[in-house]
């Protein structure tokens with residue numbers, strides 16, 4: 001059979017192809033990861049609670065292992081994530097045992113960013129400065145979060161200013177999910193435009209791309225890419241997976257995906273990467289949120305313990321039809 005190109009080779013003229021990893025998946029799936037990808041993201045171990053669980057206590061060891069793997073295999077890294085309302089330790093919102101004031105919360109955010117960004121320099125090309133600040137529902141653009149409540153609505157602008165001060169040489173990204181749904185897309189756009197009009201140092205928009213077999217439509221993805229790119233931002237697809245279950249489908253009866261699911265998924269991946277190639281002037285990297293179906297976060301979300309099969313390689317790290325469609329293009 002015709003030898004299939006690897007992801008990184010097939011896309012070397014278009015964009016970097018990355019994968020989210022943990023120390024465990026590097027241990028287990030390292031061969032597949034070094035063969036197929038040229039960019040890494042730490043799925044969890046660079047999140048605020050993982051790197052500074054207590055104020056002044058920095059636990060970088062697990063993340064350093066991922067950075068070492070990247071350096072040993074000539075790979076680049078995107079950092080995830082400097083600020084977020086999830087997986088963030090409570091002390092950041094406190095002043096001792098009292099609630100933090102605006103200034104104390106800003107100090108905690110700034111010090112965290114400076115500590116993390118001075119520890120992780122090479123081979124980072126981008127950082128998610130802040131994750132998921134836009135509300136999914138309601139009139140407000142910003143979701144409720146401790147950062148917003150304590151600091152106020154300018155906390156997003158402050159986050160990017162702190163990050164730029166900490167490292168002027170890395171691309172600063174805003175990252176969000178449901179980014180292609182028109183309503184949320186327009187809120188994200190409005191927020192980014194407002195920040196850019198105020199001179200906020202933002203370089204890129206991260207489309208998490210937690211997509212499915214039906215949603216979002218290709219038209220909505222195209223519209224989102226065009227809308228974000230129209231701000232002069234570079235785009236990255238940051239957390240891509242294609243769930244075999246629609247978001248509201250909580251079925252738990254399957255022990256393996258149906259053939260119909262796998263064919264539909266292959267069609268979707270083929271169409272998504274065709275669109276990415278079309279917009280490759282605007283897209284700097286495409287990162288998959290796991291290496292293979294052996295493990296991915298959707299095995300526990302939105303239904304805990306329910307197996308999913310969202311990736312390009314199967315539970316035995318073998319290429320799926322989805323992979324073949326992605327690397328076989330003219």
Ligand SMILES: Oc1ccccc1CN[C@@H]1C=C[C@@H](O)[C@H](O)[C@H]1O
Pocket residue numbers: 043044131177208210239297
């Ligand atoms: O798709 C969603 C739906 C609701 C809330 C969050 C998300 C996505 N949230 C992402 C997913 C997994 C985490 O590991 C990432 O850090 C996070 O950015």
